[in-house]
Amino acid sequence: MGKFELMALPYEADALEPVISRDTISFHYGKHLAAYVNNLNALLPGSRFEEASLEEIVCKASGGILNNAGQILNHELYFGQFRGKEASPLKGGLVGSAIKRDFGSFEAFKDEFQKKGATLFGSGWVWLSADKDGKLVITQEPNAANPVQRGLKPLLTFDVWEHAYYLDYQNRRPDHLAALWQIIDWDVIEKRYRS
Ligand code: MN
Numbered sequence: 001m002g003k004f005e006l007m008a009l010p011y012e013a014d015a016l017e018p019v020i021s022r023d024t025i026s027f028h029y030g031k032h033l034a035a036y037v038n039n040l041n042a043l044l045p046g047s048r049f050e051e052a053s054l055e056e057i058v059c060k061a062s063g064g065i066l067n068n069a070g071q072i073l074n075h076e077l078y079f080g081q082f083r084g085k086e087a088s089p090l091k092g093g094l095v096g097s098a099i100k101r102d103f104g105s106f107e108a109f110k111d112e113f114q115k116k117g118a119t120l121f122g123s124g125w126v127w128l129s130a131d132k133d134g135k136l137v138i139t140q141e142p143n144a145a146n147p148v149q150r151g152l153k154p155l156l157t158f159d160v161w162e163h164a165y166y167l168d169y170q171n172r173r174p175d176h177l178a179a180l181w182q183i184i185d186w187d188v189i190e191k192r193y194r195s
Contacts, residue, residue, distance in 0.1 A: 002041025004054070006034050007076050015084030019179045024167045032163050033075045040068040058146055070144030074125055078159050083185035090186045095136075095155065095193040102136040109138075110181065116140050117158045118174045128156040130193060155192045156184070 009029060014022040040057075043065050044050050049057045054076075057069040090096050090106060103109035109128075116138050117126040124142040129152035131137060136155075139147055147154045158164075158177055165176035 002038070003044055003050070004037050004040055004072060006037050007079065009079055011082065011084035016082055016183050019183050020082075021168050024165070027167065028159075028163055029075075029079060033072070033079070036068045036071040036075070040065065040072060043068065055148055059149055067144045070146055073146050073148070074144060074157065074159070077154055078125075078157050081156060081185055081188050082183045083188075088185050088187045093186070093190040093193075095186070095190045098130070098134060098136050098193070113138055113156075113158070114174065114177045117160050117177045120160050123161040126158050126160060127152075127154055128189075129154050134193075153192070153195075156189050 009025070013025045013029075016025065020028075047061075047065060049061055049065060049069075052060070054069055054073050057065060058073050061069060090099070096106070099106055099109045103112065113126060113128065117140075120126060120140045120142075122142065124140060124145070127139050127141060127147050129137055129139065129147040131152055137152065139152070141147065158180055160173060160177075165173060169176040
C-alpha cells in the first residue's frame with residue numbers, strides 16, 4: 001500500500017451516461033488514474049517528497065514525480081466535479097456572480113472555456129481558477145500542469161487528453177466539451193470558490 005490512494009468516485013460508473021460512458025470511466029478512472037497513483041507511490045520512496053502533500057509535490061517537484069502527482073491532483077478535481085443524476089445548475093452564489101462580473105454572462109464564459117479547450121494543442125487541461133482577489137481566469141495548461149503552480153485556486157476543469165473522450169466521441173473534442181456542462185455539479189464549484 002502506497003502513500004496515495006485512488007480516490008473514490010462520488011457516483012456509480014454509469015451515472016454520467018450518455019455524456020461520459022461507463023467504458024470511458026472504467027479506462028479513464030480505473031486504468032489511467034489508477035496508474036498515476038501507482039506510479040507516484042513507486043517513485044516517492046527515497047525522494048525528498050515522502051512526507052509532502054499532493055499540492056506541495058505539484059508545486060515543487062519535477063520529472064516523473066511531478067507528472068504523476070499533477071495528473072492525480074488534476075483528475076481528483078475533474079472526477080470530483082460531476083454529478084450522477086441531473087447536474088446541479090448554476091444558481092448564482094458567489095461563483096455565479098463572479099462569472100457574470102468577470103466574463104459578462106454565463107454564456108460568454110462557456111463559449112470562452114470551450115474555445116480554450118478545443119484549441120489547446122496536444123494533451124492538457126482547460127481550467128477556471130480564482131486569483132488571490134477572487135477574480136476568475138480561464139487558462140490552458142499543458143500535460144499535467146495545474147494552476148496551483150502559479151498561485152491560482154483551481155475551480156473547474158475539462159480534461160482534453162484524448163483518453164478522456166476518444167471512446168465516446170473519437171475526434172469530436174468540441175462535442176465532448178459542449179456536453180460536459182450537463183453533468184457539472186455547481187455546488188462543488190461554489191464550495192471550491194469559497195474555500
Ligand atoms: Mn485524464
